[in-house]
Amino acid sequence: MSDKPDMAEIEKFGKLKLKKTEMQVKNPQPSKETIEQEKQAGKL
Template sequence: KPDMAEIEKFDKLQLKKTEMQEKNPLPSKQTIEQEKQADEL
């Protein structure tokens, strides 16, 4: 069982702020439509 006392006294303010960045964003509807049209040719 983890030691909860250690977790409770952890200072969140010491953590660095990070920017989340999507590694594999989904294509937009516009991109999907363009690819569908290209496949139909």
């Protein structure tokens, strides 16, 4: 077998068959305000 994919199969692939999905951020980054509040709480 070759290491390269069969380009004919790739060209035949129909993007319309793919399902739409919703992205969800599992671990969102804290806002600047939250970071500042935690810094202030740590100084007390």
